[in-house]
Amino acid sequence: MWKYSDKVMDHYRHPRNVGSIDNADAVGVAGSLACGDSLKIYLKIENGIVVDAKFQTFGCGSAVASSSVLTEMVIGKPVEEVKKITNQDIADELDGLPPEKMHCSVMGHEALVDALKNYFKEEELEEVNEEKTQSKVVCTCFNITEDVIKDAIINKSLTTLDEVVNYTKAGSACGRCKDTIKGLIEKYAVKDTPKLSPAQLILKINKVIENVIAPELQKDGGDIELVDIEDNRVFVKLQGRCSQCKNSVLTIKAFVETTLRDKINKDIEVVQV
Structure with a gap:
């Protein structure tokens, strides 16, 4: 039995914005009734802002929850921000989905992309047009x-x-x-790479910090120093403006840790000292 977050259960039991919108500015569909899951999303857009969104879906509880939370995510947002929403954002907004149900958030994202493509019609949409039309x-x-x-x-x-x-x-x-x-x-698929020695790991982490992370922080008057490494735990010290910033925890987790995980090892944990 899969474990669902309280948010998933809430949106499944009490779905928001169910229905359709007459004269919607954008309509997107994803999935297939013949194969078990289908979603149709309607958007009302005024002056570049999504002022209303509704959905109709046929599928499991995770599909209902993903569709419901997606409508809440887009209402009140500029279209330019809506274009940046990913399926992972949908899952995160629900405090996560079981791996076996991640396709439900993918279906929500695909329906949103389809709606935005229809809204912009012939315009170039690099952010939206993620799927190449000639793809097999x-x-x-x-x-x-x-x-x-x-x-x-x-x-x-x-x-x-x-x-x-x-x-x-x-x-x-x-x-x-x-x-x-x-x-x-x-x-x-990325093949497993040989395990780095402690010395190799230190050198690689320090190189990423110096060449990738530090330059970005320095643009805003901040900096970062590598203090120590214990197994997969990387201890760093924020400097300059970053050391006084109220968003320092977000910087550590959303930028520093994410970058090191992408570049080196997905199990790395960054700790601020």
């Missing part, structure tokens, strides 16, 4: 393209068939595309 469809049951699977494998560090199925839902119906998905995993 791998999973015909859910119309999931090779590019979508490739991006999931690379950006979410997926390494197994089950992870890809859970995240994208590709291969979860008839299963005929699973061999193709395995081939994409073999092609794009």
Whole structure:
């Protein structure tokens, strides 16, 4: 049995903004009723602001919750901000989803992207047009393209068939595309790298801090110093304006830790001293 957050249960039991909008400015769809999950989202946009959003969905509780919270996320937001919402943002807003249900947040994001494409029509939308129109469809049951699977494998560090199925839902119906998905995993999944020695790890972390992290902090009058490393725990000291900033914890977790995890090891934990 999967464990759901209180937010998921709340949005499932008390979904917000269910329904449709007459004369909606943007309508987006994702999924397929024939294959078990479907979502239609309606947006009302005035002066570049999403003033209302509603949804109609057919699917599991996670699909309902993802759709419900997505409408809350977009209402009152400028379209330019809405364009930046990702499926991970949807899952995070729900305080997380079980890995087996991440495809529900993906469906929400796909419906939002489809709505924005329809709203902007022929305009160039680099932020929205994440899927290349010529990309080959791998999973015909859910119309999931090779590019979508490739991006999931690379950006979410997926390494197994089950992870890809859970995240994208590709291969979860008839299963005929699973061999193709395995081939994409073999092609794009990050292979395990040899474990670094303590000295190599220190040098690599220090290089990332000096060449990537510190320059960004210095732009705002801040800086950072590497103090110590114990296993995967990296102790740092913020300097300059960063040391007095009320958002220092956010800087450590959202920028420093995320950067080191992306560049070196996903298990790194950054501690401010």
